[in-house]
Amino acid sequence: MTTIVHREARCCLCAMQSEFLVLASTNRMGSPDLDTRPPEMERSTMRTWVQQCPNCGYCASEVAAPRPEARAVVGTLEYKRQLDDPAFPPLANSFLCKALIESACGEYSAEAWAFIHAAWVCDDSDHLEQAIACRQRAVEAIARAEEHGQRLTEQEGAGTAILVDLLRRSGRFDKARRAIAERCGTIADDIILRVLDFQMWLIDQDDKSCHTIAEAYEEGK
Secondary structure, eight states: EEEEEEEEEEETTOEEEEEEEEEEOOOBBBBBBBOOOOOTBBGGGGOOOOOOEETTTTHHHHSSSOOOOOOHHHHHHHHHHHHHHHHHOHHHHHHHHHHHHHTTTHHHHHHHHHHHHHHHHHHTTHHHHHHHHHHHHHHHHHHHHTTTOOOOOOOOHHHHHHHHHHHHTTHHHHHHHHHHHGGGGGGHHHHHHHHHHHHHHHHHOOSOOOHHHHHHHHHHH
């Protein structure tokens, strides 16, 4: 069962107090996608993952939490254009603006996740080209994160599995194959290796669609 509550918070940039949706509890039933997107009911709680101040447009996991670099970013033309970009669903714009702030703060793994979450929003609203664009930007953010010693996830090898899925779903099959070939030898986790084998099978079929981790297990039997 999912419980979402209304709570007030004061924006750390403009000091406006507003009401936001906050996730109090949820559950999962089924298998996550290959990029770790959770199944229902947690799958449908993304509107609680990012807050947007209705006054100044600041987007963050929690608008009340101070971020010294955020003020300059929110004032840029790039940020303002992204916030109201009609090509993207409003929730995706919130995640994309959050990504801009995470990048300015040097939090490149968080930046990558914001792009990934934006892609999921675009998937749900059939904004297919926009979803691909978000995944491509996530790939670039992952590269920045790795350059700065930041990991996408704590599980060894999981970052590679997510990277490969981002590349495959963007139709960048050659780069996905290369990532598997270059990184597979450094991964010992049997689950991740099975997922990567399944990814290679999908790549060989030019498959750009969404698949689950459970499917990787079934294919590997």
